[in-house]
Amino acid sequence: MRLREIFRFELGYQLRRVPTWLYVAFLAFVAFVWTGENYLAYARNGDFFFGAPFVVAEVTVVLCVFWMLVAAYVAGDAAARDVETGMHPLTYTTPVRKADYLGGRFLAAFVLNALILLAVLAGILLAVHAPGVEAEIRGPFRPAAYLTAYAFIALPNAFVATAIQFSFAALRRRAIASYLGGVLLLVTAFVLFLLLERDVGQLLDPLGLIAIDDLRSKWTPIELNTRLMALEGWWLANRLLWLGIALGTLAVTHFRFRLSHHTATPCWSRISRRRDAHSPTPAASGILGNTPVSVPQVRRTFGFRAHARQTLAIAWKSFGNIAKSRGGLLLLAVVAIFALVSVDPGHMGVPLLPRADHVLHGLVDPGVPPAYLIIPLLIVFCSAELVWREREASLSEIVDAAPVPEWVLFLGRFLGLGLVLALCMVLRMMAGVLHQVGRGYYDLEVGLYLQILFGLQLADYLLLALLALVVHVVVNQKHVGHLVVLLIFVAIIAAYGNGIGHHLLVYGSDPGWSYTDMRGFGPSLGPWLWFNLYWTAWALLLALVARLLWVRGNEEGLGVRLRVARRRFTRPTAWAASAAVGLILTSGGFIFYNTNVLNEYGTASDDMERRAEYERRYGEYEGIPQPRLTGTNLHVEIHPERRAVDIRGTYRLVNGSAVPIDSVHLASEVDPGEVDFDRPATGVLVDELLGHRIYALKEPLQPGDSLRLDFEAHIEPRGFRYRGVDNSVVANGTYFTNRWLPAIGYQPSRELSSAGARRLHGLPPRPAIPSLDDAQARLDMTGTERIAFEAVVSTDEGQIAVAPGALIRTWTEGGRRYFHYSTDAPIGNEYAFFSADYAVHEGRWNDVAIQIFHHPGHTANLERMVRSVRASLGHYTERFGPYPYGHIRLVEHPGHGLGMHAEANTIDYEEGFSLLNPGDGPRGLDLPFYVVAHEVAHQWWGAQLIPARVEGAGVLVESLASYSAYQVVEESYGPEHLRRLLGRLRMAYQVPRTHAAVPLLRANDAFLYYRKGPFALYALSQYIGAERVNDALRRLLEEHGSGAPPLPTSLDLYRELQAVTPDSLQHLLHDLFEANTFWELGIEQATAEQTEAGTWQVILDVRARKVVVDTAGVETEVPMDDWVEVGVFAPVEESEQSGEPLYMRMHRVRSTEQTITVTVPRKPAHAGIDPYHLLIDLEMGDNIEEVKIEI
Amino acid sequence: MKLHIRGVSKTYSNGVQALKNVTLTIPAGMYGLLGPNGAGKSTLMRMIATLQEPDEGRIRLGDIDVLEQKAEVRKTLGYLPQEFGVYPKVSAEKLLDHFALLKGIAERRARKEVVEALLRQTNLWEVRKQKLGGYSGGMKQRFGVAVALLGNPQLMIVDEPTAGLDPAERVRFLNLLSELGENSVVLLSTHIVEDVSELCTRMAIIDEGEILLEAEPLPAVEELNGKIWGRVISKEDLARLEREHVVISTKLFAGRTVARVYADAAPGPDFEPAEPDLEDVYFSTIAGHLGRRRVQPDPAPAS
Structure with a gap:
């Protein structure tokens, strides 16, 4: 009964106070804003419904964090107000029991917090049904979404956090300790998550932040729209665990809390020996004045x-x-x-x-x-x-x-x-x-x-x-x-x-x-x-x-x-x-x-508006016949100290179409100045703001005729911009691309690509990437020019300037240093200029000069980079075709990034790459070696083979480059090293990801290009032999390497692969490329017995299953009858990473369970099905099992 | 109903020994505990009020073991601490009602009557709806009294109650306390001697954690009859006087120093016999001329 009174009084007291209602208002407001800011754009994009259950769940979780920090004093005051106001001698001497007192206060705090968290739901509800939201993206109203979010997320979080906050404040006797309790809870969850495996981390996450984070990536689009957060599996375990921890904390608090006077004892004096008991120093008895104590007179100063x-x-x-x-x-x-x-x-x-x-x-x-x-x-x-x-x-x-x-x-x-x-x-x-x-x-x-x-x-x-x-x-x-x-x-x-x-x-x-x-x-x-x-x-x-x-x-x-x-x-x-x-x-x-x-002040939305306007005004000119760039001749003057660049350039253009061209369109980011043609032409339209110019030729350019135009570009910073400095041209480490030079024709790349943005600006919907079946797209030659390039680049005397092409000569004049570059074979129209105080590391492969331009002191990886270039050039020339240039350059430029980027006969990298330190010796995974090999491969895949801009184009560029680089790694370091590299790369599969995806042929995201694609090619190469795959690639390059229309797509690659794959394995090709297939393979158990002959018989109980998942996420099981590798391994020796394979052969594996028996010469330790993970199986841990020896 | 305190000792963890083997028997009625600051009064009060634990010793209230059966004690305890605070944002009426419920007055009508009676008794009825944050020191003290009086406690612990009150309030408060003394044990701890002399039927003097004297005020004063002598003295002579005689206290009266001396017979011609009062008992005990601190039966005058 007393508990009820204490509960009622505390609840009433806090409800009557203004701060409580401020918390409610704050949380409702933040929930409203957060929902709109983070989900509306995606909903407009069509990714999911704005009012989808998982949106409600995610926002609830995040707002719980806000709540915990903001409303900390609710629990803190409930626990510590008596001590902080000094009323505790009155309260503690009433006949109230500890359990009633703590219980009543805690329950009041919990109920208050539960009520405050209702504000979060109110905020979300308001956001979803706000007037500015289009009805069709809202989705159906499901009360269950809000109820489950409240019951499974908000309430348990409220209980746990209130318990922790209450305990901290009650035991420390200070209200502010509850804030610390909340921070500690957040921090602990975060640190544990970092240190532990993801699964365990999910269990230990008190607020459900990690859990929610996974949902968005893991759920299929259907699930995102409809599925409710249910209390099942590890989520249920998590809630139960934390409820238990909360109850435990409350129990500890109940045990340690004392309804008594508190003497502040510093904890170290409790630990150390008790000092000898002595009386308090006696105050002078007051009567006998005794020795009059005179306080010395001191001067007091006041002043600054x-x-x-x-x-x-x-x-x-x-x-x-x-x-x-x-x-x-x-x-x-x-x-x-x-x-x-x-x-x-x-x-x-x-x-x-x-x-x-x-x-x-x-x-x-x-x-x-x-x-x-x-x-x-x-x-x-x-x-x-x-x-x-x-x-x-x-x-x-x-x-x-x-x-x-x-x-x-x-x-x-x-x-x-x-x-x-x-x-x-x-x-x-x-x-x-x-x-x-x-x-x-x-x-x-x-x-x-x-x-x-x-x-x-x-x-x-x-x-x-x-x-x-x-x-x-x-x-x-x-x-x-x-x-x-x-x-x-x-x-x-x-x-x-x-x-x-x-x-x-x-x-x-x-x-x-x-x-x-x-x-x-x-x-x-x-x-x-x-x-x-x-x-x-x-x-x-x-x-x-x-x-x-x-x-x-x-x-x-x-x-x-x-x-x-x-x-x-x-x-x-x-x-x-x-x-x-x-x-x-x-x-x-x-x-x-x-x-x-x-400078111009523009926010991100101004940018988007500008791009939309560009499309609206000039979109009609898309695809009209325009002359093609065939040659570029530049004079580039770099002034690092002034951070300025002066460019004078000449373009040579050719009318490669079948019709005469009467106007030339120039798209430019930087003002091209006076544009001069080698024939009469007038400027019809000059749009400075959107960067588009139209010039009418007096005499139309006939098919086959060529044209010259001169332009300029001056880049010099004026003051500083709102968005931060442009670090392209700096005192040391200049790096800029040719995007400052004008481009010919309408540039579709400038259009807005996301569906939501397009809808917002009233533009007709358009798929981000044209479909694989789009025949027209295969004829679209924008961005595929091959040009002859020549440039004279000058920079300060102490620096080296780098541009594409062979270095013809270099000289110094008037305090500046000049470099004359000229390409010995055509390059693509994407290149960069560099200027810095470089040191140059040289190497050679046959008659190709290898140069690494690096910052002095960043020397850790130079040797292995050169080795990789040599190995790669050798391998690719032999397998795919010649390298067209006499030189290859790797150039470092400022930045913390860890990757590399390839363009015409140049590979550039940021300083972060120079930090990769595999160390010497066989144990270290030589990642830089692989990355360089991948980038060198781009000189074939991407530079010589240019795909059509459709779905799956990334496979032809990135997957082929990765696969080729795997070969180089295997050749230089051996298959074991390659497997280790693949193991590392395969960790991308551990990142929570939805199964729903397009098939590889229609690949449209980085995961498919950089991971699944290369793995598929590698798996194929293990099944049919690397030679055959390489043959297919060479044929592909021979057919389409010229760059003539129609441009190749992934279907061309697929055709070549089909041609080299034997009939018995065509289904594997189909499973890997044409369908989104997942295999689920595992060893139930493996036993071995020694035979009389001294050999060992190993019996494997295998389970297998194959499913195909479509883009909506619907899984369909398909019957399996595939060749799968089965391997048995010896125990791991001292110097090895894994045991020597005693047996490795393909077996036909059917769906569900079966038994496979093999014989091996020595005692086995491990056995596995698809032990090298060639087939795509998300559950990789169960492929290999320890072999139980039976006597 | 008597309060028995047996052999109670406590040493704080910073080494200070607050109570040394304190033994007292406190019958029903007003009992005064007199002592200087730091004597251990508050510590002892808190122990009896179930807020602190002694290192050794026992405390019994009638049949109830105070240390083991705290809940039982609290059912019949009224405690007015030396320092306390209140929730600033709640009214006196509401908070007193809350305490009444906590103290076990469950029935609503009875509670309302009790609350009204107490508020009137402590003269807070007019301001009962005001928030406690706006109360003056005296009003807060009266509120504390009201809380302590809830439920007609049989054990009333009052720690330095009149320290913050003006003379009128002090008189009123003492009147209030005296009405209680009939059937309950009222333990009044103070360093103001007048409170004890006016109110208490029994008293004890405590200093440095030890009980120096247990007595009844009147007889203790009478014992000093004819032994207290007063003399006007200047500051320079005071030191010499202290060496030669047993000086109990010096007071200022109309700007001049008056020394009171303890002696069996007139110590000198300048001395006049003085009427002893409880203050003299107090000072004598503290100084060691009376009670347990006494080393010799009679103080020997220095020669």
Whole structure:
């Protein structure tokens, strides 16, 4: 009965308070906005219904995180209000039992939170049924979706989180501990997820974040629209586990909680020996005055110096309060853990050289959400502590009456918080340095750490910290202040992340900075400094506001505070305020001038509008006959210091069509200046904004005739742009492509491709990629030009400029260095220019010169890159055809990326690639070797063989390149190494993914091009022999390598493969390429027995199944009667990775279960069906089993 | 119903020994516990109020073992602590009603009557709907009294109750307490000697965790009859006086220092006989001239 009363009273108390309703409003609002922001576009695209059950579920899960942070005080107050207000001696001495007291409070908190979470559902409902949403994308209204989301996600989450928060607050006797409990819950889930296997991680995820993340990728489109989150399988286990943990925590709290007076004992004194008992030092009995104690007379100083010292004292004390408190230590530990975790361990199992710029890149910009949120969350906690701790301890009145000006009190706290943030930076630095030293890399570049962590990052965090403090001071109510700070942070992060709002309007935002080893900071520091100067001026203004509105004493009403503020507005304050305002106006004005006047200000939606407008106005010119580019001649002057490029160019065009052409269309991103033709022509249309020009020729160009046009392009930055600096032309590490040069004809690539975007702009729907059956698309020759290229590139004297073509000669003149390049065979119309202070590493294969242009010092992989190029050139020339050029170049340019990119006789890579460090020796997987081989293969697949732009085109380019590279790896390192590489690549299958997909021939995404395609080709090569597959590829190249229409598609590849595949295996070809087939193969059990002859007989119980999945996700089982490899292996020896195969042969395997018996010469250890995973089986763990020896 | 405290000791973990083997028997009626700050009064009060545990010793209220049967004690306990707070956003009436329910007054009509009676008794009826956050110190104290009085407790622990009250409030409060003393054990802990002398029928003096004296106020005062002498003295002479005589206390009266001295006979010509009061008993006990701290039966004057 008492429990009911305690429950009723607490519930009533909190329901009557304003903050509770603010939480409701906040969560409803965020749910509304979140749903719209994240799902409407996809729904418009047709991916799923806007009101689909899984949308409701996902939004509920994410909002639970918000709820946990925002409404922390609900549980915290319920648990700790008695102690914090000091009412506990009255409450604890009533005859109420511990169970009733804790139970009543907890239940009230839980019910409150459950009610608050209803606001989330309300927000989602409002978003789905909002007036601006088209009815057809909404989908049917299913109450079950909301009920299941609430019952299976929100309620259990509420119970678990409330239990944890309540326990923390009850045992620590402070309400703010509940916020820490919530943060800890988030962090634990995240860290466990990172460290453990995905399946176990799912179980340990308290809020269901990981679970939901998988759903979107795993479910088929039908499921996305209709399936409800059900309590089954591991999800049920997860909920039960966490309910158990919550109950356990509550039990522990009940056990440890005492309805008694609490003496604050620091835990170390409980551990250490009890000191000898002694009486309290006797107060002088008061009567006998005895020795009169004279307090020495000291002089008191008030003045700036004294105030400065007081400020520093308060700063040090604030820092100590936080750093020594349990909550502060906990958060600092979390910061340290995240720092250690976010330092990049490697890529695909290959360790990365811990170069300082890359390590810092990982520390500063960790890819995973909770990691970059941890310091803002810490700021939320610290700002509340710093402003409210003193008031809660009732010290504030004494302090308020002391002769200390408000600015000292505020500035001291701010500096204290700054010290905490600096400590966080120290922790990050230590994590980075430890990582480097742990890898044996001693070039620490401490100066860079200091610049980036303590200069750039700390500045950003200090701005946030100041804002949080100001909010707490101005709002002057603990719960509402907490809510407002979280709200503002969420708004800032959301705006920054989505690019909404000008950087001048979003507090603390700036266009960002970048640092790489090659480029340094480049031009990115300038704008960053200007923006931060602007925001620092705002921060100063905010600090002044805080100082004016600082509550001193007991007057909390707004009217009184404004009056006091007016009185506090002294001359120095006025000076400071005007200085701040002046700084805001000047820096803001300068920034605005740069971003909006000197440059164009455009948001992402402006871009999309422009692209839509381009299509609307000029789409009619698509596909009209236009002259084709046959030759390009350029004079390029690169000025790295000025970040400018001057280009003068000449195009040679030919009318390759059957009709005369009377107008030439130019599409350009950069103003081509005065365009001159070698015959009379007039400019009919010059559209500067959309970048399209039409020139009418006086005399139409006859079929077969050629045409010359001259143009210019000048690129020079004016000030800085809103979107951040363009790093194409920089002091060291210039890299730009030919997209600055004009293109001929209407450019369909500029159109909007996503269905939702098209619908939004009123454009007719169009498939993103033309269908495989589209015969017209095979004749579309846009983008397939082969040109003769010649260029004279000049740059600063100390640098080397690289362009396609053989280097004819180089000379120095007038302080600049000139390079004359000319291609010895036609190249595609996609190429790049580079200029930097390069070192060159040379090599040779037959008469092809191999050159690697790299940043001095990035030498770890040069040898293996050259080896790979030589092996690849040799292999491909022999199998597929000659390499047309006399040279091949690999060029490094600035960036943190780890990949490579191929264009005409050049392969370029970002600095991150140079960090791949496989190490020496056979154990290390030589990933760089493979990647280089893949890129060299593109000189055949993609450069010589250009596919039609239809579905499946990626197979002809990427799958063939990958497959070819596999061959090179196998040739150079052996089949074992290749299998290890494939094992790594196959891990992409572990990423949750829906089974629904198009067949390989119609491939339309990266997974199919880069993984499934090459695996299919490799599997085929293992079945029919690599020679046959290579023959098919060579025939394909011979047929279509000329580039004449009709362009090849995946069907041509399929035809060639069919020609080389024996009849008995045609079905395999069909299963791999024409259908979306999955095999489910596994060994039930494997036993072995020694025969009299001394050999061993192995009996395998095998189960097999084959299904075909269509694009909607419907699975159909098909009867299986396929050849599948069966293998038996010996035990693993010391130096091996896996056991030697004792038996490896194809067997016919039918559906369901069967037994296979084989004989092997030696004692077997493992046996497997399709042990090398040639056939696509998502459940790879059950293919191999240990052999049980029977005596 | 008597409260028996036997051999209670407590040492805090920072080494401070708050109570040393305290033994007391407290009958029904007003019992005063007198002692300086830091004597251990609050610690002892909290122990009896079931909020703290002693290291050794037993406390019994009638048949109830206070330490083992806390729930039983709380059924009949009224505790007014030295320091306490209240929820600022709730009204006195509502919070008192809540406490009434917690204290076991389940029936709504009875509860309403009790709440009204107590609010009137503590003179808070007019402001019963105001939020407690706006109460003055005295009003808050009166609210605490109302809570303590809920349910007619048989054991009333009152810790430094008059410290924050103005003279009128103090008188009213003491009147209120005296009405209680009929059938319940009322333990009043204070450092204000007048409270004890005005109200209590029995008292104990505690210092440094030890009980120095258990007595009844009037007889204790009478024992000092003829042994207290007063003299006006200047500050410089005070030191010499302390060496020569047993000085119990010095007071300021109209700007001059008056020393009171303990002696069996007039110690000197400047001394006048003074009427002893409870304060003298208190100071003498603390200084070690009376009670258990006494080393010799009589103080020997220095020669």
